[in-house]
Amino acid sequence: MTRLIPTEPIGSIPRTRHLIESIQFASQGKMSGEDLEKLFDDAVIDTIKRFEETGSPVITDGEQRKPSFATYPIHGLTNLNPAGVVIPFKDGHTRQLPVLTSGPFRYAHFAAEDLRKAKALTDHKLKQPVISASALSLLYPAQGIKGYSRDQFIDDLVHEAAKDIRQCLAEDATVQIDFTEGRLAVKLDPSKGLLKSFIDLNNRVLAEFSFAERERIGVHTCPGGDHDSTHSADVDYAEFLPDLFQLQVGSFFVQLASESDRVRVLRSMKPFATGSRRIFVGVIDPINPRIETPEEVRDRIFEALEFIPPEHLGSTDDCGFSPFCDDTSTSRDVAFAKIRARLEGTRLAEQKL
Helix, strand or coil: CCCCCCEECCCCCCCCHHHHHHHHHHHCCCCCHHHHHHHHHHHHHHHHHHHHHHCCCEECCCCCCCCECCCHHHCCCCCEECCCCEEECCCCCEEECCEECCCCCCCCCCHHHHHHHHHCCCCCEEEEEEECHHHHHHHCCCCCECCECHHHHHHHHHHHHHHHHHHHHHCCCEEEEECCHHHHHHHHCCCCHHHHHHHHHHHHHHCCCCHHHHCCEEEEECCCCECCECCCCCCCHHHCHHHHCCCCCCEEEECCCCCCCHHHHHHHHHHHCCCCCEEEEEEECCCCCCCCCHHHHHHHHHHHHCCCCHHHEEEEECCCCCCECCCCCCCHHHHHHHHHHHHHHHHHHHHHC
């Protein structure tokens, strides 16, 4: 059935505490990789089953196997040093990326490996989140690497990032590029030079695909969402959105539910609702423990319809519910209750239209 207002999740679903502990045990050599794989299989089966029970037209595997949304391609690489870029969050906690110590740069893991396992478990349409090339560009050290220039690294990175996307498209999934560092880039560099370099790099990856393929690719932006905290919510969307919409993709998934002035953000997006572009606005706030009502979701969609025509509008969640595997701030039950509220609220909006 063709939806008047399409609705999709972002990606991650909270892992069970048992799975999180088992991941830690495996990293310490206290559990075999085979036993951990069985737990991952069980987690994906349960996630897909619960997604299907909500009636969601598009589902994900909940990113149950990923150590984090950002670092899955490099998990297991040996040419890394843990002392890389530090990302501070508003509540005081931090996340730290590793740094590359030698070349060439290659992915250790591709998202399609997880996608194929999920595809065998469902007939539903699958969506696969992948990390942006711009996020991984932060792995290259400021001091450089002897015998492996930054230009060589970027060439390798573009090749690997495009391969990550291409493999997912080949499995008949849609792809969502996670670009949470976009808004953060404006915070780190108010001149927006860093942001523009990120946009250019991601467009270089996207240039590897045809227009028809890019219509199946989207990009997600948010100010971060980890342990119920953000890293760049204080950055004005007006300083970021015009550049975001330069990305050559068919869909944009924009955090909005948690914004203090949604109307102002919607007004700034209005000029970009053109062509075949679809703008999915966030109507669910994953870092707020309160479960939204379907009526609230419906009203947020109609608020968006004042600025974005229905043929260009979709609904989504602001962010994944657990982008880092150890985040237990939201339970699986709450996550799926919020997803059901989004689905029912979107149906209410469609009925009213």
